[in-house]
Structures are given as C-alpha cells and as structure tokens.
Amino acid sequence: MLALNKTLLTGDFAFPPNLEVGPYPGHLPERVIQFGEGNFLRAFVDWMLHELNKQGLFNGRVVVVQPLDRGLVDKLNQQDGLYTLILRGYQDSQLVEKREIIASISRGINPYDDWPAVLRCAEDPQIDIVISNTTEAGIAYDPEDSLTATPPESFPGKLTAYLYHRFRHFNGDPSGGMIILPCELIDRNGDNLKTIVMRLAAAWSLPGEFQQWVKEACIFLNSLVDRVVPGYPREEADKLTAELGYKDDLLDSGELFHLWVIEGPAHLKEKLPFHEAGLNVIWTDDMAPYRTRKVRILNGAHTGTAAVAFLSGIETVRAAVEHPVTGRFMQELIFNEVIPATALDQAMLTGFAEEVLQRFRNPYIVHRWQSILLNTTAKFKTRVLPSLLDYMAAKQALPPRMTFALAALATLFKEGRVNGRQFQGVGQQGDFNIEDDPEALACWQAAWQRYDGTAAGAREVAAFILGQSAIWGWDLNAVPSLAERMGEYLQDISSNGIAAALAKLLA
Numbered sequence: 001m002l003a004l005n006k007t008l009l010t011g012d013f014a015f016p017p018n019l020e021v022g023p024y025p026g027h028l029p030e031r032v033i034q035f036g037e038g039n040f041l042r043a044f045v046d047w048m049l050h051e052l053n054k055q056g057l058f059n060g061r062v063v064v065v066q067p068l069d070r071g072l073v074d075k076l077n078q079q080d081g082l083y084t085l086i087l088r089g090y091q092d093s094q095l096v097e098k099r100e101i102i103a104s105i106s107r108g109i110n111p112y113d114d115w116p117a118v119l120r121c122a123e124d125p126q127i128d129i130v131i132s133n134t135t136e137a138g139i140a141y142d143p144e145d146s147l148t149a150t151p152p153e154s155f156p157g158k159l160t161a162y163l164y165h166r167f168r169h170f171n172g173d174p175s176g177g178m179i180i181l182p183c184e185l186i187d188r189n190g191d192n193l194k195t196i197v198m199r200l201a202a203a204w205s206l207p208g209e210f211q212q213w214v215k216e217a218c219i220f221l222n223s224l225v226d227r228v229v230p231g232y233p234r235e236e237a238d239k240l241t242a243e244l245g246y247k248d249d250l251l252d253s254g255e256l257f258h259l260w261v262i263e264g265p266a267h268l269k270e271k272l273p274f275h276e277a278g279l280n281v282i283w284t285d286d287m288a289p290y291r292t293r294k295v296r297i298l299n300g301a302h303t304g305t306a307a308v309a310f311l312s313g314i315e316t317v318r319a320a321v322e323h324p325v326t327g328r329f330m331q332e333l334i335f336n337e338v339i340p341a342t343a344l345d346q347a348m349l350t351g352f353a354e355e356v357l358q359r360f361r362n363p364y365i366v367h368r369w370q371s372i373l374l375n376t377t378a379k380f381k382t383r384v385l386p387s388l389l390d391y392m393a394a395k396q397a398l399p400p401r402m403t404f405a406l407a408a409l410a411t412l413f414k415e416g417r418v419n420g421r422q423f424q425g426v427g428q429q430g431d432f433n434i435e436d437d438p439e440a441l442a443c444w445q446a447a448w449q450r451y452d453g454t455a456a457g458a459r460e461v462a463a464f465i466l467g468q469s470a471i472w473g474w475d476l477n478a479v480p481s482l483a484e485r486m487g488e489y490l491q492d493i494s495s496n497g498i499a500a501a502l503a504k505l506l507a
Contacts, residue, residue, distance in 0.1 A: 001241070004248040006080035009101065016244060019084070020100040025053060030106050031060025033121050033162075035132040035155055036183075037072045037108055039231030043085055043254035045131050045183065048279055050104040057273045061106040063121055067134045067155055073108030075249050081105035084248045086233070086240070088364030089256035096256060097364065099244075111151040111158065118151065118158070122166035125176065129272075130159065132193075133183040133225075136378040137437050141196045147204045156196040160204070163197065163218065167210045177217025179268065183225045185299065186382055187291065190220035190263075219264065224291045226259040226298065228317075228359060230367040255365055259294075263287040289344055296338050297349065298356045299383040302372050304338075304401070305330045307408035310369040311427065311498040317367040321360045325502055329401060331357070332506070337399040341391035370432060373412070377440035380409060381472055389479070398485050404505050407489035408498065410465055413444035414451075443468050451494070458494065459487030 002008055006024050015021045032049065034041060052058035061081075066073040076083075081103065088097040109117045121127050132138070134155040145157035152158050163178065170176030182189040194214070201211050233240060233253045241247060260274070260281045274281035282290070302317070308329055309320040320326040334357075339349045359365075372379075384402055391399040412434065416425030418441045423434045447464045451457045463483045466476035477483050492501040 001245075001247045004079050004082050004084065004101070004246050004250075006082065008246060009080075009082060009103070013246070015101075018099055019244065020098070022054060022101070022103060024080075024082075025061065025103050028053065028059055028061050028106075029126045030063050030121070030124065031058070031126050032062040032129045032131055033065060033118075033127050034062050035065045035067050035130070035158065036134055037064045037066055037076060038133065039252050039254075040225075040227075040229045041131065041133045041183065042083060042102065042105075042250070043087075043229040043231075043252050044225060044227050044258065044260070045133075046104045047085055047102055048258075048260070048274060048277075048281070050100075050102045051277050051279060052273065053104060055277050057276055060126070062104055062131070063127065064105055064108040065118055065158070066108060066110045066112075067132075067138065067158075069110075069112040071110070072250065073110050076105065076108040079248070079250055081107055083250035083252055084244060086251070086253045087256050088253070089362050090358065091256055095364070098256070115150040118162065119165045122162050123169045125170075128176075128178050130162075130178055130180040131183065132159075132181075135375045136184055136186050136382055137375050139182065139184050139186055139189060139193050139196065141199055143203070145200060147206075156193060157200060159193070160197045160200040160206075163214060164201070164206055164210055167213050172209055172213050174213070174217040177213070177219070179271070180218060180220045181223055181262070182221075183223060185225070185295065185379075187295075188222050190222040194218075194220040219268070221262055221264040221268075222287055223263065224259075224261040224287055224294060226261075226294050227254050227257060228362075228365055228367055229254040230365055231371070233366060235366060253365075255359060255362055257359055259290075261287045261290040292342060292344060293349060293352055295383055296342055296387050297334060297353050298359075299379070300338050300387055301330055301334050301356065301360075303376065303379045303383040304333050304405040306369050306372045306376065307412050308405060308498070308502065310373065310432075311408055311411060311493075312502070313427075315368055315370070317360050317369065317372070318363065318365065320369070321357060325499075325506065328506060329502065333401040333405070337391055337401055338387045341387045341394055341399070343390070370434070373434050375436055376409060376412075376434065377436055377444075377471060380406065385472065392479060398479075398481055400485075400505060403482065403485050404489050404501075406465075407462070407486050407493060410444065410447065410461065410486075410490060411493050411498075413441070414448050414494070418442065418445055440471055443471055453494075455487065455491045458491035459483060461490055462486040 009024045085102050086099050111118045138155045142154040145152045145154050152161050182193050230253055258280050262283050269283050309326045314320045334353050388402040421435050423441050425432050447461045450460045466483055469475050
C-alpha cells in the first residue's frame with residue numbers, strides 16, 4: 001500500500017471523498033520552530049496553523065524539533081511533514097466526524113543527531129515564533145545543563161542556547177526577538193519558562209546584553225490549551241487505513257472541541273489571527289480563571305481518576321465515566337470536592353463540568369488511561385494537589401476521593417521495577433509500562449520498601465511519599481491527618497483490592 005507523502009499528495013491518487021485534501025504548500029516559508037512532535041501539538045497547534053494557511057491568514061510552516069533523543073521526526077520526514085487528522089465529537093448535538101490531511105509542518109529535526117540544524121533555524125529572520133509542548137516535566141531547571149552540549153538536555157536549555165545563537169547572529173538587534181508560546185500545562189507556563197531561561201543565562205555567564213535582549217525583545221506568552229487528543233487510533237488503524245487507501249504511521253485523532261487561551265498583548269492577534277479563521281482562541285489580559293477551571297476540572301478529573309480506573313481494569317476514559325462505580329467516583333470527585341474547593345463562580349464551574357463529562361462520553365474518542373498516566377507524578381502535583389489543599393483550607397477536612405486517588409496512584413508502583421524513565425509494573429490486566437520522571441519513580445519504589453503488610457507499614461509508606469519535598473514542593477506530612485488517611489487507603493487497597501476499597505469509600 002502506498003504511504004502518505006508529498007508524492008502521493010501531488011500525484012493522481014484518488015483520495016476518498018470524505019477526506020479534505022489541499023495542495024502541498026511547499027512554497028510557504030518556515031515561520032515557526034516547534035519543540036515537540038507529539039500527537040497533541042499536531043492535533044492542536046499545527047492543525048490551527050493549517051487552518052490559517054487554508055484561508056491565507058498566516059502563510060507559513062513549522063519546523064519541528066524532537067525534544068528527546070527518541071521520537072517521531074524520522075517518520076515525519078519520511079512523510080514530508082504530512083499526516084491525517086480525524087476530529088470527532090458533538091456539534092449542535094449531533095455526532096460529527098471530519099478527516100483532513102494536515103500540511104503545516106515542513107520538516108523535523110532530531111537535535112541529538114544534528115544540533116547545528118536547529119541553530120541554523122535561529123539564523124532565519126522569518127522564523128520568529130517558538131511553540132512548545134514538552135509535558136509538565138519539560139519546563140524545569142537543570143543545573144547540569146550546558147551551553148556547550150550538543151544539544152543541551154532540557155527544553156529550557158535548548159531554548160536558551162537557541163536564543164543566544166540568534167542574539168549573536170543578529171548582533172542583538174531587537175527586531176530579531178521571538179514570540180515564545182509554550183503549551184505545557186503548568187501555571188504561568190510562559191513566565192516560568194522565561195525565569196528558567198534567565199537563570200540558565202546567568203548560570204552560563206552569558207553577556208548582560210543578551211539577558212537584556214531576552215527581557216525586552218522576546219515575548220513569553222502564558223497560554224492554556226484544551227482539546228482531548230487520544231492520538232494514534234490503534235484499535236481502528238486497520239479499518240481507517242483501508243478506508244483512506246494509503247498508509248499513515250502518523251495518523252492522529254482528537255475531539256472537535258478546542259480552546260486556546262493566550263495571555264498577552266492584543267496586537268499579537270494580528271500576527272496569529274486565529275480569530276479571523278473562526279477558531280476558538282481567546283486573547284486575554286488574565287487567563288487565571290480559564291486555567292483554574294480547566295486544569296482542576298477536566299485535567300483534575302483525568303488525573304484523579306486515572307490510577308483508580310486503571311487498577312480497576314478499565315482501559316479508557318469513556319468506559320470509566322459510564323461504569324457505575326468509577327463513573328460515580330469521578331462525578332463525586334468533581335462535584336463534591338473539586339468545584340467546592342475552587343474559588344470561582346460555582347454555576348460557571350458546574351456548567352463547564354457537565355460539558356466536560358459529555359466530552360468524556362464521546363464515543364469516537366478512545367482515550368486510554370495508560371496514556372494519561374504519562375508523567376503522572378507531575379500531573380498530580382499540578383492538577384489535583386491544589387484542589388486537595390484548597391478543600392482542606394476551606395472545609396477543615398480532607399477530601400476523601402482526592403486522598404484515595406493519591407493512594408491509588410501510589411499503589412500503581414507497588415510491584416514492578418524501574419528502567420530509566422520506565423516503570424514496568426504488574427496490574428489487573430497484566431504487565432504495563434508507565435513513563436515518569438526517574439526521581440519520582442525512585443521515590444515510589446523506595447516508599448514500598450517500607451511496607452510490611454501491616455497498617456503501620458502502610459502509614460510509613462504514605463509518610464515517606466508525602467515527605468518528598470523535592471517532588472511536591474513541600475512536606476505534605478504537615479497537612480493534618482493526610483498521612484494517616486492515605487495510609488488507611490493504601491492498606492485497604494493492598495489487603496482487599498481496589499474494588500472493595502472503592503466500594504467502601506463510596507458507601
């Protein structure tokens with residue numbers, strides 16, 4: 001079977017009528033450098049830029065940089081940056097499906113094979129926008145990073161080296177500044193990224209003129225993204241390939257719903273005119289309410305339910321929402337704990353939560369819990385822990401479901417072994433792999449070495465986990481009764497199984 005690439009797109013291949021196919025935009029210049037080649041960016045930002053190009057509103061393409069030493073850029077280059085995107089969901093109360101070949105990516109670069117190719121992009125005056133999604137763990141300071149590494153290991157390290165090369169190439173001209181638009185789901189992602197870049201610049205003894213150029217010529221925007229992207233539709237791949245008539249190893253899928261909230265100068269709307277293309281992009285001077293609503297309800301429901309559902313042998317979000325026990329757990333987590341702990345308009349939060357649950361029930365979206373469990377420790381810290389602490393402050397009581405969720409997360413790592421960033425565990429459905437930060441994996445594994453099968457041992461496991469200030473930001477043993485309650489849940493799950501423990505919680 002023929003593979004999707006430029007030759008197929010520009011030839012006389014008969015594409016199916018329900019697939020939107022446009023011309024190959026090889027004449028468009030590269031205008032964006034994007035750190036991250038995963039399913040989300042391709043189904044969200046790259047799709048949006050494709051929509052702008054279709055309407056003649058952007059007229060530029062994306063150079064993709066692979067953030068890790070292994071990834072998809074080889075396949076992306078084999079397909080000439082092309083991939084098929086399938087968007088499905090509710091529109092005007094009707095289920096709708098849209099299929100389209102996305103052509104906004106020009107090429108990919110693996111910086112671990114060719115770092116100079118990345119730096120050459122810094123010399124291109126037309127490439128003045130940086131997009132990134134390197135997961136919540138990606139925007140972090142690494143004291144071991146080095147300007148002379150090829151490349152620096154962390155994403156902020158790569159970006160700092162990139163900006164310094166650009167600064168030198170353009171002799172500090174302010175017109176060479178860049179717009180940096182991160183999509184990582186952390187609070188004030190642009191501000192945090194800028195802080196780390198400046199910290200690295202100081203640690204690397206880069207000139208003060210460069211640091212001033214970053215402050216004044218580069219604009220770091222805070223943003224919030226929202227679209228459920230299950231990615232490669234494994235269960236349907238053979239069927240979809242037969243219907244499409246060509247092979248696409250980068251086939252991507254997502255829901256129709258999309259929202260991008262960007263906090264920044266209003267004049268940038270004209271540079272990235274998403275609003276003119278009818279896209280759901282909001283430019284604002286305060287994104288905090290949007291972020292709190294989305295992270296705590298949508299992402300918090302995902303992360304808070306993930307380990308509970310996975311341990312219960314439930315593979316997908318939709319199956320968990322529709323399950324009588326895990327579905328009730330998720331609803332009560334949202335409506336009884338997250339919303340009451342969130343200091344925003346309660347009716348607005350409730351309406352958003354009801355919309356989220358409808359999106360979770362989308363029959364076209366196969367969103368696997370194992371995928372959601374990627375970098376789950378950082379996700380729990382960002383998406384669930386703030387609600388847990390705010391509930392405690394407001395109610396002077398522990399939220400039982402969120403506390404149970406943390407115990408379930410710990411239980412995931414009870415049996416197995418660590419191999420780099422991989423935890424190879426044993427679950428109800430058989431062996432599984434969870435990828436997480438090595439420091440977090442070491443913590444989970446060390447915690448369970450303290451368990452002797454007793455309630456006191458479970459309490460010791462809980463206290464050890466909660467005491468990891470390097471992971472949580474502070475010692476959570478200071479939260480009254482949290483270690484005791486978490487230890488009780490750990491012992492209940494370990495002794496009686498997740499189903500019995502969950503039934504007892506919800507009784």
